[in-house]
Amino acid sequence: MPENPFKPSFGSTPPVLVGRDDELEDFAIGLEEGPGSPNRATIFTGARGVGKTVMLTEVASHALSAGWISADATAEAGMLEELHDQLLVKGRELLPSPSRDVTSFGAGGLSIGIAPGDRRELSWRQRMEAIIRTLNERGAGILITVDEVHSGVEELRRLAAAYQHFVRDDLDVAIAFAGLPSAVSALLNDKVLTFLRRAHRVTLEDVPLEAVERALQATITGHGRRIDPEALRAAAEATLGYPFLIQLVGFHIWRQHPARAVITHEDVVAGISAARRRLGTTVHEAGLADLSDVDRTFLVAMAQDPERSKLAAIAARMGVTAGYASQYRARLIEAGMIAPAGHGLVVFAVPYLREYLHEHAASLGLDTLKLDRPENGLV
Ligand SMILES: Nc1ncnc2c1ncn2[C@@H]1O[C@H](COP(=O)(O)OP(=O)(O)O)[C@@H](O)[C@H]1O
Ligand SMILES: [Mg+2]
Numbered sequence: 001m002p003e004n005p006f007k008p009s010f011g012s013t014p015p016v017l018v019g020r021d022d023e024l025e026d027f028a029i030g031l032e033e034g035p036g037s038p039n040r041a042t043i044f045t046g047a048r049g050v051g052k053t054v055m056l057t058e059v060a061s062h063a064l065s066a067g068w069i070s071a072d073a074t075a076e077a078g079m080l081e082e083l084h085d086q087l088l089v090k091g092r093e094l095l096p097s098p099s100r101d102v103t104s105f106g107a108g109g110l111s112i113g114i115a116p117g118d119r120r121e122l123s124w125r126q127r128m129e130a131i132i133r134t135l136n137e138r139g140a141g142i143l144i145t146v147d148e149v150h151s152g153v154e155e156l157r158r159l160a161a162a163y164q165h166f167v168r169d170d171l172d173v174a175i176a177f178a179g180l181p182s183a184v185s186a187l188l189n190d191k192v193l194t195f196l197r198r199a200h201r202v203t204l205e206d207v208p209l210e211a212v213e214r215a216l217q218a219t220i221t222g223h224g225r226r227i228d229p230e231a232l233r234a235a236a237e238a239t240l241g242y243p244f245l246i247q248l249v250g251f252h253i254w255r256q257h258p259a260r261a262v263i264t265h266e267d268v269v270a271g272i273s274a275a276r277r278r279l280g281t282t283v284h285e286a287g288l289a290d291l292s293d294v295d296r297t298f299l300v301a302m303a304q305d306p307e308r309s310k311l312a313a314i315a316a317r318m319g320v321t322a323g324y325a326s327q328y329r330a331r332l333i334e335a336g337m338i339a340p341a342g343h344g345l346v347v348f349a350v351p352y353l354r355e356y357l358h359e360h361a362a363s364l365g366l367d368t369l370k371l372d373r374p375e376n377g378l379v
Helices: 021-033 052-065 079-090 116-121 124-137 154-168 181-188 191-198 209-222 229-239 243-254 265-289 293-302 311-318 322-334 353-360
Strands: 041-045 069-074 142-147 173-179 200-203 338-340 345-348
Touching: 021 041, 021 052, 021 173, 021 200, 041 052, 041 181, 041 191, 052 069, 052 142, 052 173, 069 079, 079 124, 079 142, 079 154, 124 142, 124 154, 142 154, 154 173, 154 191, 173 181, 181 191, 181 322, 209 229, 209 243, 229 243, 229 265, 243 265, 265 353, 293 311, 293 322, 293 345, 293 353, 311 322, 311 345, 322 338, 322 345
Parallel strands: 041 173, 041 200, 069 142, 142 173
Antiparallel strands: 338 345
């Protein structure tokens, strides 16, 4: 029985990367253009599940194929030493071994050996600079990727400051960050991190359905099965072009009858509903858990509209003024849960969130019926 090729979990590289050619191309140009290229500092942002972590993996593997070395961390305490140690390990073949005389390498004869004592005597930046310089001299550029960036991480500021020095010293370096939109905008407002405002900001979006269809088809046939054309179209449409759903839908339509040669329309119908349930327990739950009660009330009030919602109507349902509701509108846009849709209108930015809210409003402590009557003043 062929193995299920889809990868419906955060951070897993998909079997086929859908619709990211332009973003990868921009990054590749940055590496080619040399130090000073604006594309050498990239920030990927976008909703949960849109493929930010996957993009970091992709750019790192592109860099590797171009002869670069990448050090990859998540924004948290300890990330600087992690990056440093990864460079030592990955650059091992190009770096002088600690047992040999290493004092002649690096800037001003700095030792780049890993003798533990060095860590105390030299700053992190000096140690990094010596390693990067040596690796650059041996032909390898250095890419640093940091995932899940947010402004609460002090070490990110130190990395940013050091990176600016590396660039000023003409070192062959590049940096790629990824984070949720609200986290990235907080970061860009940070005084210490002003240089990031000049970085190449890439908002990852949902991908075109034709590309989804081709990817589903290629993945299924590439792994020894087939799918009816109509079933394929229905599956692609159900993903709404949202990358996480491509994997979830693919995974669940496959697993209905994995021993059969053909994925049928029935498999697709059952697979889609399983995928949507799974989306709820991963993306929706996590997204809602990050919000305040009032934010959630706003969303439930919004969920009563079939498509777009008027801010004035949401405010009325919540029993609050339009001014008050507009503060929450701004917060929810920042959080990537909703998006502006023309004057005074908003839509959900997360697929199937409306349906999820309908099904779970009661368990979220937000009864939709009560919301119909503003006098209940849920706020
Ligand atoms: N371009 C893409 N094409 C197909 N699947 C993708 C793509 N980008 C991400 N995925 C899938 O979506 C899911 C979420 O990706 P991830 O990078 O973890 O999202 P994020 O970091 O933005 O939350 C994973 O299962 C991944 O395999
Ligand atoms: Mg991620």
